[in-house]
Amino acid sequence: MSTETLERTTVLADDWSAPAGAGARKEAANTVVGKVGDPEVAQVAKRRKHSAEYKLRILEEVDNNPGKIGIILRHEGLYSSNLTRWRRWKKQMKANKQSSTTKNKKLHNELARAQRENKRLNLKLKKAEGLIELQKKTSEMLNLMSINRNEEI
Numbered sequence: 772m773s774t775e776t777l778e779r780t781t782v783l784a785d786d787w788s789a790p791a792g793a794g795a796r797k798e799a800a801n802t803v804v805g806k807v808g809d810p811e812v813a814q815v816a817k818r819r820k821h822s823a824e825y826k827l828r829i830l831e832e833v834d835n836n837p838g839k840i841g842i843i844l845r846h847e848g849l850y851s852s853n854l855t856r857w858r859r860w861k862k863q864m865k866a867n868k869q870s871s872t873t874k875n876k877k878l879h880n881e882l883a884r885a886q887r888e889n890k891r892l893n894l895k896l897k898k899a900e901g902l903i904e905l906q907k908k909t910s911e912m913l914n915l916m917s918i919n920r921n922e923e924i
Contacts, residue, residue: 826857 829847833840833854844851 826860830854830857830861 829843829849833843836843840851840854843849844854
């Protein structure tokens with residue numbers, strides 16, 4: 772093995788000259804000759820969650836500045852796939868809102884129809900009760916008249 776290779780593979784414990792990634796811990800490399808260890812321990816990235824207000828703000832900003840989408844994405848640390856998903860999400864939210872208003876209108880119309888039907892049936896019931904009362908009185912009058920005829924004879 773050449774001395775150049777030996778120098779590259781041998782790293783001292785106090786050698787911290789290599790730049791580290793964001794948030795990574797620096798550790799000394801393996802000092803075994805011929806084997807190079809990974810001097811950094813990579814952190815597991817956490818999934819970012821964005822609020823609805825943030826998503827809507829970014830979508831509005833992108834829509835208002837069509838030539839500067841790349842600049843906005845780089846500034847915010849986002850990918851174009853985020854915009855695609857967020858636009859789909861926004862479209863779905865509008866569809867849900869429209870379907871809920873449609874459902875509300877259907878319920879309102881059904882309620883109004885049921886109230887009209889109830890009113891009509893109550894009127895029909897009052898007429899039927901009035902006819903029954905009239906029949907009772909007529910029956911009583913006919914009974915009285917037949918009694919009076921029987922007494923006259």
